[in-house]
Amino acid sequence: MKQTSFETKVVHYKTDQNQVTNSKSTPIYQTSAFTFKDLDHLESYYEGDSPYLYSRERNPNTEELAGTVAQLEGAPSGLATSSGMSAILAGILSVCKPGDHLVAAEDVYGGSHKLITKELETFGIDVTMVSFAQLEFVEDAVNEQTKLLYTESISNPFLRVENLTGLNQLAKKKGIKLMVDNTFATPYLLQPYAQGIDLVVHSGTKYIGGHSDVTCGVLVGEETLVEKARQKIVTLGANLSPFEAWLTQRGAKTLGLRMKQQSFNAGKVALALREHGSVRKVYYPENVSERGNGAIVTIELDRTVNIETFFKSLGWIKIAPTLAGVETTLSYPVRTSHRALSDVERENIGINDYVIRISIGIEDHEDIIAQLTSTIDQSLNV
Numbered sequence: 377m378k379q380t381s382f383e384t385k386v387v388h389y390k391t392d393q394n395q396v397t398n399s400k401s402t403p404i405y406q407t408s409a410f411t412f413k414d415l416d417h418l419e420s421y422y423e424g425d426s427p428y429l430y431s432r433e434r435n436p437n438t439e440e441l442a443g444t445v446a447q448l449e450g451a452p453s454g455l456a457t458s459s460g461m462s463a464i465l466a467g468i469l470s471v472c473k474p475g476d477h478l479v480a481a482e483d484v485y486g487g488s489h490k491l492i493t494k495e496l497e498t499f500g501i502d503v504t505m506v507s508f509a510q511l512e513f514v515e516d517a518v519n520e521q522t523k524l525l526y527t528e529s530i531s532n533p534f535l536r537v538e539n540l541t542g543l544n545q546l547a548k549k550k551g552i553k554l555m556v557d558n559t560f561a562t563p564y565l566l567q568p569y570a571q572g573i574d575l576v577v578h579s580g581t582k583y584i585g586g587h588s589d590v591t592c593g594v595l596v597g598e599e600t601l602v603e604k605a606r607q608k609i610v611t612l613g614a615n616l617s618p619f620e621a622w623l624t625q626r627g628a629k630t631l632g633l634r635m636k637q638q639s640f641n642a643g644k645v646a647l648a649l650r651e652h653g654s655v656r657k658v659y660y661p662e663n664v665s666e667r668g669n670g671a672i673v674t675i676e677l678d679r680t681v682n683i684e685t686f687f688k689s690l691g692w693i694k695i696a697p698t699l700a701g702v703e704t705t706l707s708y709p710v711r712t713s714h715r716a717l718s719d720v721e722r723e724n725i726g727i728n729d730y731v732i733r734i735s736i737g738i739e740d741h742e743d744i745i746a747q748l749t750s751t752i753d754q755s756l757n758v
């Protein structure tokens with residue numbers, strides 16, 4: 377019988393890697409290469425009858441992870457890479473060649489912003505970064521050479537929910553591809569590929585892995601594009617190690633449970649912080665999906681809060697330049713994710729010294745709220 381629900385599919389991705397011993401968990405294929413019993417066997421690899429040759433190209437553990445995420449996104453093909461960044465680069469290079477043009481949302485993750493504005497020109501790719509808040513801005517930025525639109529399904533750190541339907545229609549009308557970073561939403565909340573979007577990318581370092589113990593990326597989409605991206609990864613040597621693929625795959629099994637709890641907690645935290653007199657703004661999206669609205673809450677503190685004291689009074693909550701682990705952590709975009717941007721670029725997207733991004737964990741929501749409110753109360757300038 378076909379598995380239809382996310383909760384079932386996420387733990388039952390069918391892999392043939394366990395056949396030899398019937399092990400319940402997939403073994404870690406910690407090998408750089410695969411051997412062949414004779415030349416006919418070797419030839420069978422090149423004829424497509426034997427799947428593995430060299431782990432930089434394919435490995436059972438990376439394939440299992442890629443297949444799991446592709447299945448959750450409803451995509452026919454997937455590729456696991458060394459990091460979210462390499463997955464983004466490979467996705468872009470699978471579509472754009474020298475002379476082509478890319479239009480990207482100006483509020484994407486700081487590292488992606490740097491990759492697009494500082495590195496793509498070395499590949500001969502022109503870029504325009506614009507606000508994607510209105511479709512006209514995007515349409516105005518498209519020119520004859522434009523081959524790709526790039527954005528995030530939920531932006532960082534202000535959690536703007538992208539108009540994926542509108543962008544997809546625009547991309548189709550113009551005959552260009554659309555690639556979406558679905559890291560913050562995860563396929564638990566949104567499945568952009570299933571909505572018709574060409575390429576979906578994840579920093580698997582975040583919710584898919586979920587335990588802050590790996591760096592990895594996953595790209596999913598239509599087979600020919602994913603295969604082009606694979607060739608880039610193979611040539612650039614940006615493959616994922618078997619052990620990290622295995623860890624990420626293990627983490628992915630609880631993606632549904634974690635996202636359910638973390639989204640629930642985040643909703644409660646957002647509500648509580650909206651009531652706090654020293655929180656000027658709370659950014660937390662609505663109507664992302666019927667399963668929830670994600671697990672990141674961004675706040676702008678009142679100017680009466682002393683930021684140095686705030687970060688010294690966090691109690692059991694740690695400062696971490698990442699998100700999506702099972703523990704609640706805080707990040708400071710000015711000093712971390714958006715450090716590479718100029719002051720003007722940061723101001724343009726609304727990031728200032730009082731903006732804090734909170735990655736909500738799986739703890740009891742009342743404990744999270746108590747710690748955060750006590751931290752703010754202890755940091756008020758008197």
Ligand SMILES: Cc1ncc(COP(=O)(O)O)c(C=O)c1O
Nearest residue numbers: 459460461485557559579581592
């Ligand atoms: C939305 C988003 N995309 C991509 C990345 C890059 O991922 P990685 O750190 O795995 O290279 C990050 C990292 O924080 C991110 O937040």
